[in-house]
Amino acid sequence: MAKRMLFVYNPMAGKEQIHNKLSDIIQIFCKADFEVTIFSTSGKGDAEEIVAKKGNNYDYVVCSGGDGTMNEVAAGLMQLENRPVCGYIPAGTVNDFASSLKIPKIMKRAAQLVVDGSIFECDMGKFNNKYFTYVAGFGAFTEVSYQTPQEWKNALGKMAYFGEALKHITDIKPHHMTIKCDDGMYEDDFVLGLVSNSVSVAGYKAYSKKNIKMDDGKFEAIFIRNPRNPIELQQVLNALLSKELDAEQILYFCSKNINIISEDEVSWTLDGEDGGICSKVEMENINKALSIVCDSSAYEAVSCRSE
Numbered sequence: 001m002a003k004r005m006l007f008v009y010n011p012m013a014g015k016e017q018i019h020n021k022l023s024d025i026i027q028i029f030c031k032a033d034f035e036v037t038i039f040s041t042s043g044k045g046d047a048e049e050i051v052a053k054k055g056n057n058y059d060y061v062v063c064s065g066g067d068g069t070m071n072e073v074a075a076g077l078m079q080l081e082n083r084p085v086c087g088y089i090p091a092g093t094v095n096d097f098a099s100s101l102k103i104p105k106i107m108k109r110a111a112q113l114v115v116d117g118s119i120f121e122c123d124m125g126k127f128n129n130k131y132f133t134y135v136a137g138f139g140a141f142t143e144v145s146y147q148t149p150q151e152w153k154n155a156l157g158k159m160a161y162f163g164e165a166l167k168h169i170t171d172i173k174p175h176h177m178t179i180k181c182d183d184g185m186y187e188d189d190f191v192l193g194l195v196s197n198s199v200s201v202a203g204y205k206a207y208s209k210k211n212i213k214m215d216d217g218k219f220e221a222i223f224i225r226n227p228r229n230p231i232e233l234q235q236v237l238n239a240l241l242s243k244e245l246d247a248e249q250i251l252y253f254c255s256k257n258i259n260i261i262s263e264d265e266v267s268w269t270l271d272g273e274d275g276g277i278c279s280k281v282e283m284e285n286i287n288k289a290l291s292i293v294c295d296s297s298a299y300e301a302v303s304c305r306s307e
């Protein structure tokens with residue numbers, strides 16, 4: 001029997017590059033005996049809604065778009081009891097989730113991978129009543145991420161994007177926070193926080209010295225304390241660039257649950273998109289919640305089971 005696929009795409013993502021690839025992509029799926037239903041999004045929330053409403057009727061839910069579309073589709077899938085297999089054809093600029101799973105940037109190749117890749121049971125992040133696939137963050141870095149217009153992101157590419165974020169680190173107002181994780185509690189003024197479940201964040205491989213697993217039920221978290229003088233700022237930048245993360249100003253840990261209470265309202269981003277403003281955050285790593293097609297070499301790298 002033909003496998004049923006819901007294909008959800010954002011026509012505006014990236015450089016609208018899907019326009020002349022759509023027919024090739026659908027052909028790849030049809031040749032592999034998929035019966036494809038196509039849904040084109042026209043605004044924020046569309047992808048999540050259609051997947052939550054109709055996803056149960058399909059064996060596969062495949063999406064094409066940027067990080068935001070992927071986030072919505074994953075959030076939609078989380079609302080289903082029997083989750084279909086998820087596939088991803090990236091079309092945006094900063095696709096950290098895709099690169100962690102070694103999903104090709106060339107759309108036709110990514111479509112082919114949906115057909116013959118390995119299925120990986122990936123962890124998902126819960127953030128209050130929302131979800132994220134690979135990063136929740138606030139501060140210097142994240143504000144650049146979602147305040148930068150799409151055309152700029154396309155033009156700058158991800159390296160410039162991260163460099164831009166670092167330059168603004170001194171302009172950012174610190175937040176006084178109490179952070180509770182599995183192994184302890186920390187209270188301080190922080191300028192930046194990143195809770196992630198992927199090998200890279202905005203193209204930056206912060207943890208190159210460590211093996212990141214995306215199915216170990218734990219997040220990696222970096223919180224940067226407010227640098228009190230230029231020397232401390234230099235220490236933070238050196239630690240980030242050398243990827244040693246050993247500066248006193250950097251709080252780094254792994255944890256399944258992370259609860260944060262801040263004195264003021266903090267604006268968060270989830271997978272690089274606006275995540276809302278809140279002073280209380282409860283994050284939980286939901287182990288192996290998303291079955292996603294990835295490259296078999298990525299499977300080796302990011303799965304605990306391959307060890």
Ligand SMILES: [Mg+2]
Pocket residue numbers: 123197212213214215216217218219220
């Ligand atoms: Mg992990």
